[in-house]
Amino acid sequence: MESLDVDGPHSMGTTIIGVTYDGGVVLGADSRTSTGVYVANRASDKITQLTDNVYVCRSGSAADSQILSDYVRYFLHQHTIQLGQPATVKVAANLVRLLAYNNKNMLQTGLIVGGWDKYEGGKIYGVPLGGTILEQPFAIGGSGSSYLYGFFDQVWKEGMTKEEAESLVVKAVSLAIARDGASGGVVRTVVINADGVTRNFYPGDTLPLWHEEIPAQNSLLDILSAPSPEPMSM
Amino acid sequence: MSSIGTGYDLSVTTFSPDGRVFQIEYAAKAVDNSGTVIGIKCKDGVVMGVEKLITSKMMLPGSNRRIHSVHSHSGMAVAGLAADGRQIVARAKGEASSYESVYGEAIPVKELAGRVANYVHLCTLYWWLRPFGCGIILGGYDRDGPQLYMIEPSGISYRYFGAAIGKGKQAAKTEIEKLKLSEMTCREGVIEIAKIIYKIHDEAKDKAFELEMSWVCDESKRKHEKVPVELLEEAKAAARLALEEMDAD
Numbered sequence: 001m002e003s004l005d006v007d008g009p010h011s012m013g014t015t016i017i018g019v020t021y022d023g024g025v026v027l028g029a030d031s032r033t034s035t036g037v038y039v040a041n042r043a044s045d046k047i048t049q050l051t052d053n054v055y056v057c058r059s060g061s062a063a064d065s066q067i068l069s070d071y072v073r074y075f076l077h078q079h080t081i082q083l084g085q086p087a088t089v090k091v092a093a094n095l096v097r098l099l100a101y102n103n104k105n106m107l108q109t110g111l112i113v114g115g116w117d118k119y120e121g122g123k124i125y126g127v128p129l130g131g132t133i134l135e136q137p138f139a140i141g142g143s144g145s146s147y148l149y150g151f152f153d154q155v156w157k158e159g160m161t162k163e164e165a166e167s168l169v170v171k172a173v174s175l176a177i178a179r180d181g182a183s184g185g186v187v188r189t190v191v192i193n194a195d196g197v198t199r200n201f202y203p204g205d206t207l208p209l210w211h212e213e214i215p216a217q218n219s220l221l222d223i224l225s226a227p228s229p230e231p232m233s234m
Numbered sequence: 235m236s237s238i239g240t241g242y243d244l245s246v247t248t249f250s251p252d253g254r255v256f257q258i259e260y261a262a263k264a265v266d267n268s269g270t271v272i273g274i275k276c277k278d279g280v281v282m283g284v285e286k287l288i289t290s291k292m293m294l295p296g297s298n299r300r301i302h303s304v305h306s307h308s309g310m311a312v313a314g315l316a317a318d319g320r321q322i323v324a325r326a327k328g329e330a331s332s333y334e335s336v337y338g339e340a341i342p343v344k345e346l347a348g349r350v351a352n353y354v355h356l357c358t359l360y361w362w363l364r365p366f367g368c369g370i371i372l373g374g375y376d377r378d379g380p381q382l383y384m385i386e387p388s389g390i391s392y393r394y395f396g397a398a399i400g401k402g403k404q405a406a407k408t409e410i411e412k413l414k415l416s417e418m419t420c421r422e423g424v425i426e427i428a429k430i431i432y433k434i435h436d437e438a439k440d441k442a443f444e445l446e447m448s449w450v451c452d453e454s455k456r457k458h459e460k461v462p463v464e465l466l467e468e469a470k471a472a473a474r475l476a477l478e479e480m481d482a483d
Contacts, residue, residue, distance in 0.1 A: 079337070082345070083342070083345065084344075088339065090338055090339055091337045091338060091339060093338070094336075094337055094338025094339070095336070095337070095338075098336065119377050133338075
């Protein structure tokens with residue numbers, strides 16, 4: 001049995017999704033961070049805040065995506081102060097891609113930037129590995145996204161409501177988790193619109209079971225939440 | 235010329251006892267000696283006009299431009315030392331271009347005005363630089379609507395709905411104040427500015443002048459460009475007519 005290198009570089013195999021709807025965007029992600037076959041963090045938060053109104057979904061190297069987000073948050077903060085008003089999603093996405101493109105030899109991270117601003121409304125920008133920037137009505141990324149292309153081709157439509165968009169995202173992430181070994185854990189979503197930002201959390205046992213998946217038995221969750229045994233009466 | 239600031243006006247890095255920097259004030263005088271430049275913000279855009287005093291009969295009309303485009307959405311009209319103005323325009327173009335490279339969108343007009351003002355002010359801080367001898371009227375149309383800014387040699391920049399610099403600025407400001415700008419379209423604004431410039435031009439002191447005008451409005455698809463030739467001619471004709479009517483009284 002090969003020894004697990006628990007201190008090796010952490011990768012977020014990942015499934016990340018960003019979807020626009022009528023009035024804003026919904027960002028979604030799984031929560032598995034792995035080093036090889038060891039799951040280093042089974043409840044990680046891959047949706048990171050850049051400004052009050054712009055968030056980014058991170059995939060690939062955990063370190064690379066974190067550092068990149070930190071830099072962009074710093075630049076955006078200064079830009080907001082200079083401008084005197086919130087930065088637009090486009091500007092945030094452009095800063096992300098400049099860093100991703102100019103350091104392409106050193107970085108291995110794919111990102112989805114999503115948010116809401118008063119000029120353009122809800123917008124999603126994909127910034128995949130080489131540092132391209134592409135504005136899209138929806139974007140998928142990470143190793144789990146391979147299993148979602150056909151799904152989105154069939155299910156995607158413009159002008160969804162917030163509820164439709166969020167349930168689409170949750171369904172998609174859970175489908176990817178079912179098939180991709182590098183994705184798992186819980187589903188986190190972030191909804192961004194004119195009214196602000198809402199974070200949601202869908203634990204693993206609330207997600208639907210797909211084809212050939214077995215329901216959890218003797219799960220740690222059941223054992224932990226079971227009532228303590230009654231003392232015997234004499 | 236009386237030397238008011240004797241001793242305290244030799245360098246831009248010296249304050250006078252009453253808190254003035256004379257070199258900057260002298261730079262402003264260079265602006266006051268040049269042909270009038272006017273800018274107005276109408277309800278659908280910005281119009282700028284320049285009274286270009288012609289120094290030589292041999293100059294080709296249309297040469298020696300005083301209004302420059304800085305970006306597709308904004309332009310600057312310069313009063314004062316023309317060579318200084320060229321430097322500022324070049325810097326403004328550079329700022330607009332570098333902003334777009336970093337942030338991926340067109341520079342907001344407010345930000346552009348701030349950067350130009352910063353640059354002009356910078357050159358009033360060092361003894362080995364002289365202040366710019368020009369005033370700038372910057373007009374632009376971005377996602378926050380049409381805006382008009384004026385930048386003085388001191389580096390002060392304010393946002394206006396009507397501004398004038400140069401020889402006839404007092405007379406021009408009086409005329410601008412009479413206009414109802416919030417109800418005026420740029421098409422009407424072009425005619426009004428032409429009338430004002432013709433009116434304040436001093437025939438006795440300065441011989442000939444050429445009228446140069448530009449606009450950025452809904453009609454020009456939010457692009458800064460020279461006022462179309464037919465409209466310019468229409469404006470000049472209206473202005474000459476207004477002058478004759480005035481003289482006839």
